[in-house]
Amino acid sequence: MSTSVTTRRTVRPRTVALWMLQGVLAALFATAALPKLSGDPALVDMFARIGVGQWLRYLVGTLELAGAIGVLVPRLCRPAALGLVALMVGASATNLFVLGESPAIPLVYLAVAGAVVWFRRPAR
Structure with missing residues (x-):
């Protein structure tokens, strides 16, 4: 005779909505990072106008991609x-x-990331 235990997991709409928001945030930042890292001419020009050097383009692209991956973990x-x-x-x-x-x-992206920070704060 085999017995199996079934556990029921309740999915809360807030949790689903927050994971969807995190998915959107990851997509936004991955989409922003890839042209920076691949050398899109418009972004090369923009970072040249900033005047710090192209290393900043690579740094920003890497940080955006790392953040996009990080919000999914x-x-x-x-x-x-x-x-x-x-x-x-x-x-x-x-x-x-x-x-x-x-x-x-950037302010819209900031607001979305800020919402994730706010809603993922530790419970008290």
Whole structure:
């Protein structure tokens, strides 16, 4: 005679929504990172206008890709999203003060990453 134990797991809508948000965040940052790392001419030009050097393009692309992967790993999710928030603060400031462009896109990315940081905070 074989006995099996079935456990029932409740899926909460909030958890599903948060994982979906993390998936969107990962897709946004992976999509932003790949052109930087592959040398898209528009981004090469943009980083040349920033005036620091192309090493910054590689660094930003690598950090964005690492953050995109990190937000999908439960243990790394919150620190990765926090790192992406910091990266987008820098991107917003660079767009506004160095490039003279709208910081709207980095601010949207910052808001999404900030929401993940907020909703993945430890329970009290």
